[in-house]
Amino acid sequence: MGAGRRGLEPALSAVFFMTTDITTQTLAQLGANTPEAVAQQFAEVRRHFDEEVARRGADPSAQTALLARWMGRKSGALTQIGDNWLKPAPQDLKPIVGQEFQKLKAHIAAVVEEKRKEGEAAAENRAAARDTFDLSLPGVQREIGTRHLIRQTFDELIGIFLSIGFRVVEGPEIETPYYNFEALNIPEHHPARDNMDTFYIAGARGERLLRTHTSPMQIRTMEKEPPPVRIVVPGKVYRRDNPDATHGYMFHQIEGLAVDRDITFCDFRGTVEYFVREFLGPKAKTRLRPSYFPFTEPSAEVDATCHVCGGTGCRVCKFSGWIELFGAGMVNPAVYGFVKYDPEKLSGFAFGMGVDRLAMMKYGLTELPVLFQNDVRFLRQFP
Ligand code: DAH
Secondary structure, rough: OOOOOOOHHHHHHHHHHHHHHHOOOOOOOOOEEEHHHHHHHHHHHHHHHHHHHHHHHHHHHHHHHHHHHHOOOOOHHHHHHHHHOOOOOOOOOOHHHHHHHHHHHHHHHHHHHHHHHHHHHHHHHHHHOOOOOOOOOOOOOOOOOOOOOHHHHHHHHHHHHHOOEEEOOOOOOOOOOHHHOOOHHHOOOOOHHHHOOEEEEOOOOOOOOEEOOOOOHHHHHHHHHOOOOOEEEEEEOOOOOEEEEOOOOOEEEEEEEEOOOOOOHHHEEEHHHHHHHHHHHHOOEEEEEEEEEEOOEEEEEEEEEOOOOOOOOOOOOOOOOOOEEEEEEOOOHHHHHHHOOOOOOOEEEEEEEHHHHHHHHHHOOOOHHHOOOOHHHHHHHOO
């Protein structure tokens, strides 16, 4: 191996190859055939080692290099000395070569160990320096968000119904036409489907759609559980509406269903009035207007006195004094037929509220899209 062949810098390669050269030759080749000459060769090696240690310093990569070069099993300098100096040494020189070899090994091992400790201590010091806190520095402020206005409204609505014995269930947003329509007494070609146009998904397991309302959970719940049932169903619903200030392709609803023996229209009305007063304040009055839904009979639109003018008439209620809140009614007995409930023994009521609508109304919003644009300047106004 010639100096500089590997492109090492001159100072380094000189030392490197000098050591390599002498340890790749036998002592005889080096002309060391007296004990003094042997000791001298060992002293030479030791000097190279000490120089290299001094040059490399204590960082971890230097440690690795030092170990490989001097103590590496296959071609480290010590192995070479064992192979080239000790093994072929003539009988009379063997003891002195052995002694010198042991001394050299002990020296190298001691220095390597010392360097390892130094390196470790340095690393510890560096870590300690890194971990030191300066308590006088300003801290990192992590901003905590707020519950979204829709979430807050959900929680408020659900809280009111929990307080009178309803429980919460949730259901799939991808539904079958059966649960979304048929079992709710909305057969194919029924005109009630027209204003519930949605997104259809063709799949291996038959046609699916994004539910247009939370009402399918009425069916899914009654299918699974015997009466009595008292549930509210919060969730997202989808319709193929053209987006404008008050419409989007997705909005939120809470469905309600109460079925038991002897539930009357009075229970229905009382529940609705209780809800309206809890939600809008004790002064709010309720009115039921006749309406139509295939899954309720009779059906009603629930109105409340305008929360802005209190019922005297203003721009918000278009001077009628009333605001439309949600649709509701007594469960149509035809629905019980789909879930094997006995219509002779059972009765109940149901309702479905647009949560976004109620939030807009209560908080005086005129635009629906602000709820979904995630602009913190808007969201922060509802801490
Ligand atoms: N599902 C209806 C809709 O989305 C709302 C509704 C009306 C739900 C009356 C009901 C109900 O449970 O009784 O338009």
